Amino acid sequence: MKESAASSIVSPISNLSLRETEDLKNLSVSQRYKYIKDLVITHPKMDEILNAVSECHRNSLSGIEPECMSIFGPTRVGKSTIAKQYLNRNRSYNTNRNIGTGPNEVLMPASVTCIPVLYTVVECPAAIGGVVSSMLEGLGHPMSSMRMSIHDKTAQLKILIQNCGVELIILDEVQHFVDREKKKLLLESSDWLKTLIINLNIPIILMGTLEAEKIFTNQQLNGRFLNRYNLLPFNYDNETERTDFRMLLQIIDDNLPLLEESSLGDTEMYKPIYLATGGRIALVMELIKRSTLLALNNNLEAITAEIMSAIYKKHLYRLGYCQGNPFDPTYDIEGALDRINWETYITDLYDNQTNNRSKRKKENQPYGFLSQ
Numbered sequence: 001m002k003e004s005a006a007s008s009i010v011s012p013i014s015n016l017s018l019r020e021t022e023d024l025k026n027l028s029v030s031q032r033y034k035y036i037k038d039l040v041i042t043h044p045k046m047d048e049i050l051n052a053v054s055e056c057h058r059n060s061l062s063g064i065e066p067e068c069m070s071i072f073g074p075t076r077v078g079k080s081t082i083a084k085q086y087l088n089r090n091r092s093y094n095t096n097r098n099i100g101t102g103p104n105e106v107l108m109p110a111s112v113t114c115i116p117v118l119y120t121v122v123e124c125p126a127a128i129g130g131v132v133s134s135m136l137e138g139l140g141h142p143m144s145s146m147r148m149s150i151h152d153k154t155a156q157l158k159i160l161i162q163n164c165g166v167e168l169i170i171l172d173e174v175q176h177f178v179d180r181e182k183k184k185l186l187l188e189s190s191d192w193l194k195t196l197i198i199n200l201n202i203p204i205i206l207m208g209t210l211e212a213e214k215i216f217t218n219q220q221l222n223g224r225f226l227n228r229y230n231l232l233p234f235n236y237d238n239e240t241e242r243t244d245f246r247m248l249l250q251i252i253d254d255n256l257p258l259l260e261e262s263s264l265g266d267t268e269m270y271k272p273i274y275l276a277t278g279g280r281i282a283l284v285m286e287l288i289k290r291s292t293l294l295a296l297n298n299n300l301e302a303i304t305a306e307i308m309s310a311i312y313k314k315h316l317y318r319l320g321y322c323q324g325n326p327f328d329p330t331y332d333i334e335g336a337l338d339r340i341n342w343e344t345y346i347t348d349l350y351d352n353q354t355n356n357r358s359k360r361k362k363e364n365q366p367y368g369f370l371s372q
Contacts, residue, residue, distance in 0.1 A: 069228065
């Protein structure tokens with residue numbers, strides 16, 4: 001299993017930062033709002049996974065047996081961003097092609113929407129029939145909500161997948177198949193997935209939290225997912241990743257629609273940002289994006305610790321990554337950083353997705369590595 005957090009950062013704009021170009025000076029306030037909302041930055045671990053998905057996709061088009069893969073990790077580490085980025089690279093398009101029109105599969109020319117990548121979210125509570133219905137809906141099936149057996153729905157799905165030119169399937173939130181109270185669901189869903197891969201002969205990408213790994217208790221399914229990635233937060237205990245976290249913040253800073261530098265990668269800023277977000281890229285982006293909007297609303301051209309403090313208290317504090325506000329001048333930042341234990345953090349992230357989290361909250365115990 002391939003496992004590591006980010007190691008560096010790639011700018012989404014060009015080899016120049018936004019602040020180094022003339023573009024920023026020409027943006028209106030409303031354009032700057034839109035820019036920060038649409039800003040997407042990926043780091044090399046995410047890019048590595050994106051490239052692996054692309055390789056699975058490409059190899060299947062070459063006639064090689066489908067290479068399936070899994071991408072598991074705690075929430076807010078960038079899994080959804082990876083899915084969105086890959087979907088953006090493989091958009092649906094209209095074309096004329098021969099399609100099957102009925103049980104006898106008579107081919108007729110027609111204008112159809114080709115959907116190279118089918119993305120479906122496994123809803124909670126999970127049910128195989130519900131997942132198939134969601135996939136049918138994603139393919140534009142007019143009767144996706146009709147009551148049909150799973151067998152009949154899957155048969156319809158196979159026809160539509162062929163007609164729509166689907167080349168790869170992404171199933172997100174598959175941890176919902178792993179229900180402690182419904183072991184039968186886990187067995188049935190893993191069998192269904194295995195059969196789906198065999199029948200469709202196209203790669204399937206599974207995404208979910210760390211607990212989703214249990215779906216591979218089915219040995220036949222387990223053998224079909226040889227490419228496995230764990231996407232984790234930045235590890236503060238690791239000097240290289242700590243440095244890379246600062247690099248990430250600096251490049252984000254350089255690409256903010258603000259005329260002045262916010263020094264996000266400086267010691268006074270990167271440490272409380274890490275404590276506030278637990279090193280999770282999605283939370284880092286949420287904190288910085290909301291802080292940028294607040295700065296613009298107050299006619300400021302840089303993010304300050306006071307702005308981040310206000311955003312943390314309003315939006316991130318409830319997540320419980322640390323007790324207290326790390327942007328408060330009286331907060332013991334070094335003490336909190338000294339108490340970081342990476343193994344405990346990852347264990348608690350796993351517990352956070354199980355009933356242990358509720359138990360900890362009832363006992364009023366902090367979870368994660370951050371406590372004061």
